[in-house]
Amino acid sequence: MRQSEFRGNVVVITGASAGIGLEVARQLSQAGAKLVLAARDPALLESAAEACRELEAEVIAVPTDVGDSEQCRRLIEQTVETFGRLDTLINNAGISMHARFDQLSDVHAVDRITRINYFGSVYCTWYALPHLKRSRGRIVGVSSITGKNGVPTRTLYAATKHAMAGFFDSLRIELKDEGVTVTMLYPGFVATDIAERALGPDGQPLGTRPVRKEFAMPAAECARQIIAAAGERKREVIMRRRARLGLIARIFFPEKVDEMARRAIEQGR
Secondary structure (H helix, E strand, O other): OOHHHOOOOEEEEEOOOOHHHHHHHHHHHHOOOEEEEEEOOHHHHHHHHHHHHOOOOEEEEEEOOOOOHHHHHHHHHHHHHHHOOOOEEEEOOOOOEOOOHHHOOOOHHHHHHHHHHHHHHHHHHHHHHHHHHHHOOEEEEEOOHHHOOOOOOOHHHHHHHHHHHHHHHHHHHHOOOOOOEEEEEEOOOEEOOHHHHOEOOOOOEOOOOOOOHHHOEEHHHHHHHHHHHHHOOOOEEEOOHHHHHHHHHHHHOHHHHHHHHHHHHHOOO
16 A cells, blocks of 8 residues: 555544454554544543554544444544545444354344444445545445355354445445445454454353454454555455455355355354
8 A cells, every 4th residue: 555545534434443443543544544433432442542643643533333323423524523524434343243043042133233234334324425425535344254155153244244245336336426436345354352242142242252363364464455455446355365265166166165164163263
């Protein structure tokens, strides 16, 4: 990524208090972007903002539950009130699950995951779009390889990531003549705390990580690829070669790919 791509660029990042979102914020701070950080936990969010200020970034923290459309409206309004415009929206906020669907004891987990992962992206994009049209800006969606292929014990998560893909792929076509680009990212396992916060069978955060971190991409590398793809206004990036090969193989050997997905989860990979 050339540093000039984001110098002075006003960027909203959801899910910015930890993990991938925080790494994206740090790297964009070094690139000279003006940042608006959004997440639910005010204390963690302010800590993330302070880390960016230490890198000499202009940054504001806006506590936001993206599952609440009114809070999404306030996020975008505060962005424009503070910086006068909006250039890039990075829809990164998300929550996962680690449970078979038939083991769920709380059906409300469906609502929670859908609100955050899918509706949160839709709400933020809807409020941001008029400003992005004016700046001929960028929309970025951080999905998951589960948004391309189903994975056991991630049923609800995969469904919302598929929904994100369908929404943003359609929106990209609608915006072709508006100067606004849509970039979708499809990471595999990333070394963050998303698994600790993932919902278990009872609908509550697990507090443990079933995925072995040695098989996961470092969050800093994931963030680098997100920023590079957004800077180049790419259509989409599937981050792992193995995942790209798996999607090709699925066309010809779908049952084999299903079995590979099952084994990967069982092995903690």
